[in-house]
Amino acid sequence: GYYNPIYIYGVEKFLDDALTSGIDGLIIVDLPPEMDDELCIPALKKGINFIRLATPTTDEKRLPTVLRNTSGFVYYVSMNGITGSALPDPSLISGAVKRIKDHTDLPVCVGFGVKTAEHAKIIGASADGVVVGTAIVNQ
Template sequence: MSRIQACFAKLKQENRAALVTFLTAGDPDYATALTILRGLPGAGADVIEMGMPFTDPMADGPAIQLANQRALGNGMSLRKTLQMVREFREGNDHTPIVLMGYYNPIHHYGVDAFIRDAKQAGVDGMIVVDVPAEHNEELCEPAQAGGIDFIRLTTPTTDDQRLPTVLKDSSGFIYYVSVAGVTGGATASLDQVSEAVARLRRHSDLPVCIGFGIRTAEHAANVARLADGVVVGSALVDKINAAVTPEQAIADVLAQCREISEGVRGARL
């Protein structure tokens, strides 16, 4: 059983949703980002998504675009991202790590080499937003053959005719983008989320995680009653953007994570 499977199986027994947190690797700098990464599980994160810094993060809103700029400006790279995972694994062998980003850096690194190095570093899953299901042979199939889950995004515009193609060979969990647009934007109504989760469950047995626009403990709790996981990213990245010092960034991100985690953990009580 993979770390992702084990995590969701455990949470199902506990009758609660997962808190999936997102941060850009190396934001605002390597040392600060690593300290935050190591602190997230203790602050309530069940699964951690790490953004792979890229110059053109087209699916992301202003907050995460700025995070990419900060990380790249401080010398972050894909190799350093994998190094960060390796350092995290020295003290944590159970929290799933999912890398999220774009194909260009992986293609430049070399697909086979990247999958090998990512697996050795301790990566569990991958979300690559600009590789469609029609090109599974590019990355999805090699990743899964190398023991890394390939997680698909679905959106409100992914209709029932398209869904089987999108979900074909998907593994780990389904990431449902609850609004049409970029990260950190508007939020969907709970009725819309409920309907989307029910529709996805008709097509797949994989856990369904909801993201985009979730910023508060109350909102996270409401979504946690409907889905298998709640993804929070921009709300945490904003804390880094607003921090004056690295120490403040660490404290504020982990405090926000704890607050949202309390909402998620109390949602089904």
């Protein structure tokens, strides 16, 4: 999700309600690591994982910052652009997963543009998990 509705709702109330609802992790796509004190650190203190996104444009200088305070798993966005708009290039994914794993012991799950079971199988060969969203929404 996005941070603004959580901010409006109230961070502490949101985290308490999330725990009560059984939530064990958050993916907040618009909250960069520089803003960890806003939600990431409070979530971690309550035992809620804070999952960060790494992208094809996350370079070696930025990657350690992205991974700082990340927990649960790292979500690798397999391509630039809008999810479901194209297919990621599987030949680039294994290298990206390895590069991320050189910086963390967390599992790396790959998503964005996964449309078929065969595609998930190819991606899953080099990733710890495959995130499927658009294909489910389309069904």
